Amino acid sequence: MTSRGRCWKFGDNIPTDQIVRSDRAFASIPEMAKHVLENLNPAFARDVQPGDILVAGKHFGQSSGRAIAPKALKATGIAAVVVEYAARLFYRNCFEIGLPLLECPGITDGVSDGDTLTVDMTAGLVRNETTGREFRARPIDPFLMGMLAVGGLIPMASRLAGEG
Amino acid sequence: MNLVEKILARASGRLKVSPGEVVVANVDTLLLHDLSGYITSRVFENEVKLPMRYPERVAMVFDHHFSPPNEERANILEENRAFARRHGIHLFDCGSGNIHHVGVRNGFVRPGTIVVGSDSHTPVHGALGCFAVGLGNNSHAAMVMPFGKAWFRVPETIQIKLSGRHKPVVTPRDAALWLTGQIGEGGAVYKALQFTGPYIKELEIWDRWLFPLITIDVGGKCGYVEPDEKTIAFVRTMTEEPFDLVTSDPDSEYEAVWEYDISELEPQVAASPTLGNVKPVGAFAGAPVQWAELGGHGGGRLEDIRQAAQILRGRKIAPGVKFNIVPSSRPVFAEACREGLVEILHEAGCSWFPPCSGSNQAINMGAMSKTEAMVSTHARNFPGRNGSPDAMMYLGSAYTVAASALKGCIADPREFWNKGGTV
Numbered sequence: 043m044t045s046r047g048r049c050w051k052f053g054d055n056i057p058t059d060q061i062v063r064s065d066r067a068f069a070s071i072p073e074m075a076k077h078v079l080e081n082l083n084p085a086f087a088r089d090v091q092p093g094d095i096l097v098a099g100k101h102f103g104q105s106s107g108r109a110i111a112p113k114a115l116k117a118t119g120i121a122a123v124v125v126e127y128a129a130r131l132f133y134r135n136c137f138e139i140g141l142p143l144l145e146c147p148g149i150t151d152g153v154s155d156g157d158t159l160t161v162d163m164t165a166g167l168v169r170n171e172t173t174g175r176e177f178r179a180r181p182i183d184p185f186l187m188g189m190l191a192v193g194g195l196i197p198m199a200s201r202l203a204g205e206g
Numbered sequence: 207m208n209l210v211e212k213i214l215a216r217a218s219g220r221l222k223v224s225p226g227e228v229v230v231a232n233v234d235t236l237l238l239h240d241l242s243g244y245i246t247s248r249v250f251e252n253e254v255k256l257p258m259r260y261p262e263r264v265a266m267v268f269d270h271h272f273s274p275p276n277e278e279r280a281n282i283l284e285e286n287r288a289f290a291r292r293h294g295i296h297l298f299d300c301g302s303g304n305i306h307h308v309g310v311r312n313g314f315v316r317p318g319t320i321v322v323g324s325d326s327h328t329p330v331h332g333a334l335g336c337f338a339v340g341l342g343n344n345s346h347a348a349m350v351m352p353f354g355k356a357w358f359r360v361p362e363t364i365q366i367k368l369s370g371r372h373k374p375v376v377t378p379r380d381a382a383l384w385l386t387g388q389i390g391e392g393g394a395v396y397k398a399l400q401f402t403g404p405y406i407k408e409l410e411i412w413d414r415w416l417f418p419l420i421t422i423d424v425g426g427k428c429g430y431v432e433p434d435e436k437t438i439a440f441v442r443t444m445t446e447e448p449f450d451l452v453t454s455d456p457d458s459e460y461e462a463v464w465e466y467d468i469s470e471l472e473p474q475v476a477a478s479p480t481l482g483n484v485k486p487v488g489a490f491a492g493a494p495v496q497w498a499e500l501g502g503h504g505g506g507r508l509e510d511i512r513q514a515a516q517i518l519r520g521r522k523i524a525p526g527v528k529f530n531i532v533p534s535s536r537p538v539f540a541e542a543c544r545e546g547l548v549e550i551l552h553e554a555g556c557s558w559f560p561p562c563s564g565s566n567q568a569i570n571m572g573a574m575s576k577t578e579a580m581v582s583t584h585a586r587n588f589p590g591r592n593g594s595p596d597a598m599m600y601l602g603s604a605y606t607v608a609a610s611a612l613k614g615c616i617a618d619p620r621e622f623w624n625k626g627g628t629v
Contacts, residue, residue: 055391055480057588064567064591067241068282081595101392101425105588107326108245109342130396130427131326135342183359185228196253196348202230203353 043142043163043190045121046171047093050086051155052079056098057105058132062114064106074110075117092119095159099125099150103132109139116141122161124149124168124179137186140194144168144179152177163190208363208458209430210398213337216452217320225362225461233263234319236350239305240268241569242324242343244282247289249347256352261294263354265314267305268298270569272562279570293351303535303561306330306503311535313445317433318452322346322356327503327585329426332418333411334441335433335452340422361396361427362461367403370469375620377513377603378413379504379583381405383474386420387484388466395425397461400454405468406431411440412507419504419585423481473619476601478587487606490616493598497580498523498611499572500604501532501564505583508538510604515547517608517622518554524614529556530571532564556611568592581610 060081062074078087096115102125103111112135115123122142126149136143142163149168153159157172164187166179192198207215207222215223217231238246243266250258258264266286274280283300290297298308305325309315317335322328324343331338341356349356366389372381401417418429431437433451441449476484477493500510511531523529531551533539539561542548548558565572566584573593574580580592580599587599602610605619612622 055482059567059588059591064241064569068244068278081590101395104391104423104425105326105586107324107340107342108242109344110245127392127395129392129425131340131342131422135344138342138344138348183228185357195344196249199254199348199353202357203349203355 044160045093045095046158046160047095047121048091049153049155049157049159050083050090050094050096051150051153052082052096052098054099055101055104056082058103058108058111059105061103061111067108067110071110071113071117074114078114078118087118090118090120093121094119095161096120096123097125097149097153098123100127102128104129107131107135109135112136112139112141122163124161126150137189138195140190142190146177146179149177208400208454209335209432209452210337210363210428211360212452213318213320214358214360223360225360227360228357229360230355230357231320233322233350233354233356234316235309235314235321236264236346237305237309237314237321237323237325237328238264238266238346239270239325240266240283240286241270244286246324246343246346247286249343250351254347254352258293258295258351260354264295264351265309265312266290266295266297267302267308268300269303269305269308269563270566272300272560272570275570301560301562303533304503304506304563307534310334311444311537313447316441316445316447316449317437318450322350326422327419329421329428330415330419330503332421332428332430333415335430335437337428337430339428361398363398363400364394365400365402365460365463367463367465368401368405368468369403369465370405370467372468372471375605375623376471376473377605378409378416379603380471380474381468382416382420383476383484383601384468384471385417385466386423386476386481389424391423391480391482392425397426399426399429400460401429401431407434411436412509416504420481473603473606475606475616476587478599479589481587481601487602487616487618490600491618493579493600493616495579495581495600495610495615496526497528497530497574497578498607499530499532499565499580499582499584500607501530501582502566502584503563504585505604506532506534506538506564508541510583511538511542511547511551512545513604514608515550517605517612517619518556519550521554521612523555523611527611527614529611530559530564531556532559533561536561565592581607581616583607
């Protein structure tokens with residue numbers, strides 16, 4: 043699971059309310075995607091290309107646990123989210139809906155907006171192609187890697203419920 | 207094992223669980239509100255397409271709308287009602303109160319059980335000795351609704367010991383806000399937080415409630431208070447359903463123990479952009495406010511309404527200030543009527559709203575222009591949750607909210623101590 047794309051860089055402590063504004067919570071996911079992160083960088087939703095990579099700082103996706111925030115991000119076509127660390131519910135939701143997420147300490151100091159990044163989910167590596175620097179991500183639980191591999195929680199739910 | 211590990215072990219059919227393990231456990235209660243419930247219902251019916259396994263364990267509470275403001279929202283609430291009828295789940299319609307208060311008051315929250323919900327403040331139910339966590343829409347739609355189960359990673363637990371007695375006019379809400387700043391946003395990511403110590407043990411249940419409430423804002427997975435005789439007595443007034451008290455073993459292991467003394471604490475205020483931006487009230491004193499509100503997940507309790515009435519009895523709020531009182535549930539409003547608080551606060555210039563979540567995210571009230579500011583007992587102050595991203599939200603105790611409404615700016619409630627003689 044390797045992808046290469048432009049880095050879109052955001053800051054620390056971004057709540058889900060800033061990813062999808064709560065007054066848009068009843069819209070369709072593609073409609074939300076057109077306005078995602080609008081208050082922080084209006085150019086992102088307009089110019090993001092499939093395969094691009096979103097980088098953010100500490101406690102990304104805090105606040106509400108609505109999965110519409112990662113769903114709207116996934117609908118923009120981004121290949122992965124790379125953060126210093128994510129809020130718990132956002133982390134869980136990303137794997138449940140099939141959006142690759144890596145927690146990569148030091149990433150915000152190591153990349154600039156517009157750099158080209160390569161993300162290798164399986165190896166847990168992020169490489170800044172613009173500067174040549176490499177960053178190692180925190181390991182992901184094999185259970186969650188398995189969930190990502192089948193495309194999220196829904197395809198594996200019946201088997202999982204049977205095991206419990 | 208501690209309380210969280212014991213509940214997870216029992217609900218997953220294991221003798222023992224340890225931090226880091228992933229388990230699939232039986233869920234006792236799923237709480238949804240009109241917004242998260244709508245999103246979850248679409249995933250359940252359009253993508254999962256399985257029957258609802260235990261409809262009696264699922265409750266949907268319309269708390270973001272006390273009344274729909276337009277046709278689009280009216281349609282969404284109608285779809286939610288039809289969803290509830292189709293699947294036989296419990297529905298609490300507009301005017302019932304805040305999701306978590308309604309859940310507790312209708313017996314959905316019992317010690318020793320697993321409570322889940324899409325609302326990120328679901329961990330508040332740990333105040334009753336539950337394992338209570340927020341999950342995403344897909345967890346609910348793909349596992350809880352069709353199978354009555356959910357997957358959990360067993361969290362590491364941090365013990366948070368609070369001691370001391372707070373000074374007059376300083377409240378448990380001030381202590382909880384201050385603690386958020388001490389732990390820091392993201393200070394406890396993925397952790398379970400046990401709130402304990404002599405300070406917590408002395409508190410009544412609705413004041414203990416304010417501590418697990420902050421769990422999500424320090425990044426935690428769940429927070430809890432060990433259940434005791436107060437918990438049993440409280441839950442007995444809410445439900446006749448049986449429950450098994452689960453408590454931590456004396457030899458439970460904790461990843462860390464953090465100790466705090468609240469004896470010297472002053473009234474606290476958390477200003478936008480985040481809950482972690484909390485300081486003694488003096489740091490913000492004099493900042494103008496046009497709106498004041500008691501309401502939300504942690505506010506609108508009888509305790510808050512009583513505190514506001516203590517300050518506002520026989521007084522008038524400042525010209526230009528609008529003060530919304532939003533009871534957390536219908537029983538709270540009924541008791542406020544019986545105690546004469548409705549009239550006291552009405553005469554002071556406050557406006558009573560139907561029981562709901564109030565200005566939480568400005569779904570049905572509480573939007574502000576970019577130049578406006580609100581002081582409230584809400585649980586959140588992120589930019590853009592109340593209209594303009596430039597609008598300001600100050601969080602404080604009901605005393606601080608009432609004192610600020612009187613002066614038209616953030617004010618220290620201790621100014622009214624031994625002066626008006628009413629606090």
